Amino acid sequence: MARKTGKLKAERSIEAPPYGAVGHGLSDDQFHGGAVCTTTWVADARYAWDRGVAMGRYLQGLKQGRLLGVRCDCCGRTMIPPRVFCEQCFRPVDGWVELKDTGTVNTFSLCYVTWDMKRLTDPQIPAVIEIDGASPGMGIMHLLGDVDPEDVRRGMRVKAVWKPDEEREGAITDIRYWKPL
């Protein structure tokens, strides 16, 4: 549709991208020297999470030194972490399966910083570990230990290092870390 040329004016005067004299950055000195208002209020937000049906049984298993998964007879998957439903078939799972406490490193990282960017001298080694007895690709996140960071490889076989019986409390930390098999 033809248009009066007068309306083009606005477009012509604009650079791409159009941006004005806004978005003024503050320097570190200004920021920490009181150029902004800060508050030190600490929100005392507390949460009481229910473990839920599937996770409750999973944690009970961990307390006994066992890794539990669930199976869906529709898609044939054995899943960990366990859930009461299969999200792909969208139906209840068909039962519990005891898995091994061994697995394969799917991927890993050597992490030299904390969440607020403080340096660590010895790296943490988070990994996704595919658990033996579960379907391929079924992993959990945990930490590797008892290993030289230089030696960690994808495909490395690992085994859970459990806390002693009396120290286990039904938590993911009942496994201290995973070490090379």
Add this chain to the structure above:
Amino acid sequence: MGNRVAIVGAGMTKFVRRAQETGKELSFQAVKMALQSCGMKMSQIDCVALGTAPDTFDGVHMKGEYLSDGAGCWGKPYMRSYVGGGTGVFAVAQGWYHVASGMFDTCLVVCEEKMSSYQPHPQGAFLTIFDHTTERPLKPNLLWIFALEMNRYMTTYGLRKEDIARVAVKNKNNALLHPAAQIASEVTLDDILKSEVLAWPVQRLDVSPVSDGAVAVVLASESVARRVTDKPVWIEGVGWALDTAYWTNRDLCYPRYVEEAARMAYRMAGVTDPRHQIHVAEPYDPFDYKELHHMEGLMLCGRGEAPQLTADGVTARDGELPVCPSGGLLGVGNPIAAAGLMKIAELFWQLRGEAGKRQIARKAKRGVAQAWGDLMQVGTVVVLGV
């Protein structure tokens, strides 16, 4: 599918590490520039689609409503969406159906983020994405997820670090010509490879920065678009999809959710051969490996082929398929929701031939923008064309 919808105007603030302006002020400026670019007034806007990340960043509950006055929402139907990093592109899809449905003639899409308020580091705001029973007791760090994905990608295709770092070099250098860029620089491959190791294989210069900024675009029905501009940029397709929240069960090497979102958008746009029918791309690049991941998910190349295309210069601004000619999140900056909308704005300027010194060399009639987020499992895709 639905009535035709065009983007007719766009504007953005500079992206900076810490802005003196409040979120409302940043939004106001971006909206003002977007309206000015198409000669429209707020009275001509029928509704507002607002995208902005978690309330936690600002420490303000109902942050969307807090921003609303600056985003032009007063007295108008308003809707806020949030799908994590995927928000900036999703907000356009949200605005699209407001107009495509015939309910409204115009929709203002505004995305704002002010990450600098959160102390000591906004990464803290993300930590609660980890499962509270199975993961948070291990005291995870957000970088872990990205490092684990990047390493999986590298080991699957036998890639070296430099194959990935080339993306950061390209984007940070592309951003030198973007007047709103935060961390444009003439970095070299060597600079990236020698930067501080955060969580191997992720190094400091592989990562986009913490940013403040706002972007706005104006959507219009065909009749309004033809009245206000000679160069409407049509929204040809929108798509979004989710993978499972059990992220350790996902294929960490390939973003299937991006592929599904892309298939939805391409189907709507009539794109059957993305490698040839897409002329310019703005995939989400908060980390350098993610641009490669997302190019593959968008089916712009085969799996594992994106690093070679980058090495060959195909994705350079003067290449056959320019990727992130804006400079992307790695160069322009990453104010979460605003970063995705910046990509839409870049395609708007590129397809109209208005990107100035950043204008890509090849002739482009169709582009794709994509963002990624939620629990690292959402893909959002918009196809634009002229």
